[in-house]
Amino acid sequence: MSSNAVQIIAQQSRAASRELATVSASRRNLALAKMADALESVKQQVLEVNGLEIIKARDEGQTDAMVKRLTIDDKTFAYMLSRLKKVAQLPDPLNRILAGHSNPAGLRVYKKSVPLGVIGIIYESRPNVTSDAAGVCIKSGNAVILRGGSEALQTNAILTDAMVAGALAAGLPPHAIQIIRTPDREAVGELLQMDDYIDVLIPRGGKGLIERIAKGTRIPVIKHYDGICHLYIAADADPARALALAVNSKCQSVQVCNALETLLVDKQCAEQLLPPLQAAFSQHGIELRGCEQTQKLLTDISPATEDDWHTEYLAPILSLKIVDGIQQAIEHINHYGSGHTDGIVTQSLSLARQFEQQVDSASVMINASTRLSGGGDYGLGAVVGISTDKLHVRGPVGPDELTTYKWVAHGDGHLRD
Structure with missing residues (x-):
């Protein structure tokens, strides 16, 4: 794909974003419904093409974890459809009055939510990102440019073409949803130079991809770095609850960003809890790596x-460390963690409050599995990832997080004195 072709896509998206910003909430929700219907109509084609891409990935020696992320089956497809439908049911993130007042001279001033504009999403392996990203962007009134990985090129193209047809049927502007259809890496490089047309880039994939994107562009980047997630079992934790939360946090799905990677156990309960924890993790095939005390x-x-x-x-491996109290646990998390998701198991409100206040993470889980940090369980419907940044958003990135604001002042001939 030539640089001119990428520029044309970016220019078309900019034009679409101007029009999309004025589209009513009801029409955007209708578009999401029609996008889901259009996806349903190509389900068999998607499954067949995805199956071929899975075979190719295995033949090329891709890991089991990569193949799992690449796979769309009946359950995954139903999940993709449900996310589009759920995001349509969310309140409109646009045109909300965020703050306002009238000054002593009668000038009425307020701040209202508006779309960011054009979102570029560069991602690897997971075809469900295609529908999630399109859904979140349309809900929030943003035009989107999708660039998926070469391993799912055809699957992503079919998904996108169906959603484009649904969006057009609802009366959305052409080019509100676009995809770059070439596996050439040069196309990504060209996309990174489109700062005149693209407002935000969101890379989804490994740390290497995110670093390359962030270093290679002047466009603001919402980064989704490692999920080095911790769970601290406090001295007073209920043993049965602690066991269940630790196992679920790690074993429910080991290859995802909010899976547990380091378990911290207070030294006062370590002797009691570590043997049953080891037995439970062994049943799930988890390799344990422990500190000297462990x-x-x-x-x-x-x-x-x-x-x-x-x-x-992102694999069946878990690190274990015995810590001397909550302060040592917090210090370990803040030193080694990635600011993604960290949790505590405790019966003490004061310990929970201390942990919540001092742990520097996008999500803090109190007596809850780390696997619950995300858009669905937070009531956001679909999301385009979980940001470990602090600007412009932090944590799950849903429709609200893809908005900014503008100030509006209503006067009656007001002049500066």
Whole structure:
């Protein structure tokens, strides 16, 4: 794809964004419904093409985790449709009055929510990002340019073409949803230079991809870095609850960004809890790597190195560390964590409050699985990722998070004195 072709896509998206910003909430919701219907009509084609891309990925030696992220089955497809329908049911994120007042001279001033404009989303492996991204962007009145990975090129193209047809049937402007259809990496490089037309880039994938995007563009980037997620089991934690939360946080789905990677156990309950924890994780095929104190209490456990505390495994591996109280747990999390999701298991309101106030993370879970941090369980419908940035958004990125605001002042011939 030539640089001129990428520029044309960017220019078309800019034009579409101007028009889309004026489209009513009811029409945007109608578009989301028609997008879901259009996807339903191409389901069999999607499954067949995705199946071929899965075979190709395996033949090329892709990991099981990569293949799983690439796969669309009946359950995944139903989930994709449900996310579009749920995001349509959310309140309109646009034209909300965020603040306002009348000054002593009678000038009425207010701040209202508006779209960001054009969102570029660059992602790897997960075709469900195609529908999630389109849904969140349309709901929030943004035009979107999609660039998925080469491993799901055809699947993403079919999904996008169907959603474009649905959006057009609802009367949305042409080019509100676009996709770059080439696997050439040069196209990504060209996209990064389109700062005249693209307002925000959102990369979804490995740390290497995100770093390349952030370093190679002047466009603001919402970054979704590692999910080095922790769970701290306090001394007073209920043993059964602690066991259930730890196992669910790690084992429910090991290859996702909010899966548990390091378990911190208070030294006062370590001797009681570590053996049943080891047994439970063993049943799920989880390899444990422990600190020196943990190795004294558990047999057949590998030593945890300094690198382990810094690692997002996305695999059936878990690091274990015994800590001397909540303050040491907090210090470990703030030093080694990625600011994604960290949790505590405790019966103490004061410990929960201390943890919530001092842990520097986008999501803090109190007596809840780390796997619950995300758009669905937070009531956001579809999201385009979980930001570990602090500007412009932090945590799950849904429709509200893809808005900015403008100031409006209503006067009656008011003049500056």
